[in-house]
Amino acid sequence: MRHISKLATALSLIGSLIASSALAQTIAITGGKVITNTKQGQIENGTVIIQDGKIAAVGAGIAIPDGATRIDAQGKWVTPGLFSPLSGVGLVEVSAESSTDDSRAGDSEFSAALKAADGFNPKAEAIAITKIEGMTRIAVSPSAGSGIFAGSGFIADTSGGFNSISKHNAFMYAEMGERGANIAGGSRPAAWAYFRAALAEAQAYRPGRKNDDALLNSADAIALKPAAEGRMPLLIHVERASDLMAVVRLQRAQPKLDIVIIGGAEGWMVADALAAANMPVILEPQSNLPGSFESLGATMMNAARLNQAGVSIAIAQLGEAFNARLAVQQAGEAVANGLPWDVAFAAISSTPAEIYGLSGQIGSLANGMRADVVVWDGDPLELMASPDHVFINGQAQALVSRQTKLRDRYMDLSNATEKPFAYR
Amino acid sequence: MIKKLALAGVMALACSTALTQTAQAQMVTYGEDAFPSTYTPMPSQTILVRGANVFDGLGGEMTNTDVLLQDGKIAALGENLEAPDGALIIDGSGKWVTPGIIDVHSHLGVYASPGVRAHSDGNEVTSPNTAEVSSEHGVWPHDPGFNRARAGGVTAMLILPGSANLFGGRGTVLKNVASRTVQGMKFPDAPYGLKMACGENPKRVYGQKGGPGSRMGNFAHYRKSWIKATAYKKSWDDYAVDYAKWEGKQNDDAKDDDDKESKAPKAPKRDLQLETMTGVLNGEIILNMHCYRADEMAQVIDMSKEFGYQVGAFHHGIEAYKIADLLRENNTCAALWADWGGFKMEAYDSIRENIPLVHNAGACAIVHSDSQSGIQRLNHEAAKALADGNKAGLNISQGAAWTWLSSNPAKLLGIGDKTGALKPGLNADVVVWDGNPFSVYSRAQTVFVDGARVYDRQDKAYQAVADFELGQPGEGDEK
Numbered sequence: 001m002r003h004i005s006k007l008a009t010a011l012s013l014i015g016s017l018i019a020s021s022a023l024a025q026t027i028a029i030t031g032g033k034v035i036t037n038t039k040q041g042q043i044e045n046g047t048v049i050i051q052d053g054k055i056a057a058v059g060a061g062i063a064i065p066d067g068a069t070r071i072d073a074q075g076k077w078v079t080p081g082l083f084s085p086l087s088g089v090g091l092v093e094v095s096a097e098s099s100t101d102d103s104r105a106g107d108s109e110f111s112a113a114l115k116a117a118d119g120f121n122p123k124a125e126a127i128a129i130t131k132i133e134g135m136t137r138i139a140v141s142p143s144a145g146s147g148i149f150a151g152s153g154f155i156a157d158t159s160g161g162f163n164s165i166s167k168h169n170a171f172m173y174a175e176m177g178e179r180g181a182n183i184a185g186g187s188r189p190a191a192w193a194y195f196r197a198a199l200a201e202a203q204a205y206r207p208g209r210k211n212d213d214a215l216l217n218s219a220d221a222i223a224l225k226p227a228a229e230g231r232m233p234l235l236i237h238v239e240r241a242s243d244l245m246a247v248v249r250l251q252r253a254q255p256k257l258d259i260v261i262i263g264g265a266e267g268w269m270v271a272d273a274l275a276a277a278n279m280p281v282i283l284e285p286q287s288n289l290p291g292s293f294e295s296l297g298a299t300m301m302n303a304a305r306l307n308q309a310g311v312s313i314a315i316a317q318l319g320e321a322f323n324a325r326l327a328v329q330q331a332g333e334a335v336a337n338g339l340p341w342d343v344a345f346a347a348i349s350s351t352p353a354e355i356y357g358l359s360g361q362i363g364s365l366a367n368g369m370r371a372d373v374v375v376w377d378g379d380p381l382e383l384m385a386s387p388d389h390v391f392i393n394g395q396a397q398a399l400v401s402r403q404t405k406l407r408d409r410y411m412d413l414s415n416a417t418e419k420p421f422a423y424r
Numbered sequence: 425m426i427k428k429l430a431l432a433g434v435m436a437l438a439c440s441t442a443l444t445q446t447a448q449a450q451m452v453t454y455g456e457d458a459f460p461s462t463y464t465p466m467p468s469q470t471i472l473v474r475g476a477n478v479f480d481g482l483g484g485e486m487t488n489t490d491v492l493l494q495d496g497k498i499a500a501l502g503e504n505l506e507a508p509d510g511a512l513i514i515d516g517s518g519k520w521v522t523p524g525i526i527d528v529h530s531h532l533g534v535y536a537s538p539g540v541r542a543h544s545d546g547n548e549v550t551s552p553n554t555a556e557v558s559s560e561h562g563v564w565p566h567d568p569g570f571n572r573a574r575a576g577g578v579t580a581m582l583i584l585p586g587s588a589n590l591f592g593g594r595g596t597v598l599k600n601v602a603s604r605t606v607q608g609m610k611f612p613d614a615p616y617g618l619k620m621a622c623g624e625n626p627k628r629v630y631g632q633k634g635g636p637g638s639r640m641g642n643f644a645h646y647r648k649s650w651i652k653a654t655a656y657k658k659s660w661d662d663y664a665v666d667y668a669k670w671e672g673k674q675n676d677d678a679k680d681d682d683d684k685e686s687k688a689p690k691a692p693k694r695d696l697q698l699e700t701m702t703g704v705l706n707g708e709i710i711l712n713m714h715c716y717r718a719d720e721m722a723q724v725i726d727m728s729k730e731f732g733y734q735v736g737a738f739h740h741g742i743e744a745y746k747i748a749d750l751l752r753e754n755n756t757c758a759a760l761w762a763d764w765g766g767f768k769m770e771a772y773d774s775i776r777e778n779i780p781l782v783h784n785a786g787a788c789a790i791v792h793s794d795s796q797s798g799i800q801r802l803n804h805e806a807a808k809a810l811a812d813g814n815k816a817g818l819n820i821s822q823g824a825a826w827t828w829l830s831s832n833p834a835k836l837l838g839i840g841d842k843t844g845a846l847k848p849g850l851n852a853d854v855v856v857w858d859g860n861p862f863s864v865y866s867r868a869q870t871v872f873v874d875g876a877r878v879y880d881r882q883d884k885a886y887q888a889v890a891d892f893e894l895g896q897p898g899e900g901d902e903k
Contacts (some may be wrong), residue, residue: 023647079586094766094767094768094769094772095767095768096624096767096768096769097768097769124771125766127764129766171440200670241897251533266897266898269897286797286800286801288572288800288903289537289540289568289569289572289796290537290538290798290892290893290896291537291538291796292538292539292540292567293538295538296538296896296897297896297897297898298895298903299901299902299903300902300903301901301902310696320764320766320767322764322765322766322767323764326763329804329808329864332864332865333801333804333864335864335865336864336865336866336867337902377815381864382863382864382865383804383808383810383811383862383863383864384807384808384810384811384862386811386812386815387889398535402773403774403775403776405777406745406753406773406775407745407775407776407781407816409746409778410746410781411777411781411816412818413748413749413785416749421746
């Protein structure tokens, strides 16, 4: 592990040197089981060529360019980098310390106008912790505070660089269901009354035009307008089947909206309607308890049943930003409960890219795609597998975090009396 | 707590036999379980699993092994066992057999699903010391979470109060069986636990309510309470001695009648809070302490020496890896998550190798859940910890890792002589898995408690449905 880390660091250094001198760096990953997420499917003993930060070639028996840095992936799996479809990674350092939490603003004057990107810290501990488990892209969302519209989210890579946001204003997040009802004044009717009125205001909003009984201030109206007009995905969190049907009716009434369901614990009960409305669902397959009265029908079969009905699904670990990486385990457990492996893997890689309109750039291994690539020591959905190499935009990433440094410091306690650990 | 205070117990026994002859005042005792277990196993039949892979829970792993369950006990383990008449044979090829998982940190029942306000029965947030309360009085036996945990191979758990208070109250060991009553789930003859808490939670909860408002205050409160408990224990120990003396006089024919007629010594006044703490001082109630930081755990260990009690386990122990040697030397377990952390300052230094590093140092490592979701997949949590430890350079076998799930928890809870391993004579608390339980793709196929089939993934007749879920969406669904 330490050896690998050093190698990765070295590669990373080489990479940045080359990038700064604008030379073409070429990496050839050879001999692995390649998961492409394209029509090529899985390639045994395949080769992936990375050049200038992009995928240059994928296949079996392809020529390796002269001077390429070779990585032997025999016995290993080579996949597109994973894509966390929803989290607060980079917005939250220690969730119990409000001074370090930029994911929500309960006392703000604004709601839809809140841009999560304004709070993004690429140096947050969770970035490296998420990256070294194979997640190279993250969709980062604010959480609802003062209003049911939480604000806009963004897509970033996990390189930790200050230019790591790959798509600003990528989506709008809205909280409905029990929590939305609570925020809106105490009931679902209150939430829907607000939601419809706000949507209409945003659609009608014209700069400079005053509206005396406006719900939204102009900044919120401007921010909500793209989602209200279907030019930006509108993520809506609902769990109960009847709430899902309410969203389906909204989608039917306003077909232009680009709605994505978050949660959807009872989605399987209305799977056909969700499929017909062409609304993807970002879900947690592990959700199988009646944790509230809006998820009485929760079951680990949800993912498989939605997929069977033709609903596009992405898999997330919601809640603590620190745990976003555990979406991989959730995907594996969805497979144990009937979801085909390819669909489960796509649900944490190519499907999120499709949802956010980035499938031409990331989520699969094909020529011209950004070279987000992970080499795993086994089946990436397995609990006991982990990455040996992670590339983001063709750059080798150091597999180091606060966690690995703490581990290395305290790995050996046998000479605890010699030199304080703080010097190690 | 079935056993009485060590000294008082012996005296009480002597007294009750004496009472049959004379009508003298009976010695006052306490400590009998006021809410005794009424558990009876479900009907069982003899089961022979043939040719399975086995983790025996004691560190061993075997292939092509037969496991015989008879009369509610593990009867035999070996190759080519003879099938007793009428035994049900289960084909174990491609399957794994393990002891049932024991979760030493669960709030099932006391924070039941659905998680509505009315179901918040796990923290008596009225005083920093509520050692007088007991989790058994907060448990709702119809929590659907018990059924989900059973489908995850969990056969017993310690239900703990929460961590708002310095002394949270008693924890209760339950068998994971369906019952109308808590008493019907109570693990017979299992000792109670006492839940205590370090650090951020108590000082946050009581900082504006009269304290403690800092870690300094936490420790001052602990020690003041232990001083009181020590005095309380002494008053009962003294009473037992005085009573014995007095009783000796009553039975001594040489003494004159004046002596005999003197009144029996007066028993101290009972105090439920101090009773629980005295149970810890007497080694009859097992201390389970929520504690994240290494420096704090080290000070708690010193405090336990000051007052002469044993810390059974630190729970959550995010920094246990920093003092694994100290845990080993003090015979204290660490009940840990595989990879949770980060959510508060005292959890900021979490590492994924915590469990394997504690194990590797020779201390007692346990995988716990503290979660109605995590309890359903503790084997998967162990798998992650094992893999991370080995990738960092350790060399821990899968069989050894199963000790984190069954035998170490059983030992901590004081039920290691009854369950936690596939050892002839122990209760047949057993799980048959449809593949290696350290694979994400494997699930519990059949779960036995005392030899009785309490869960079967293939047979709805062996899938309990909670009262709460009847008539609701998804009733009886695959969960």
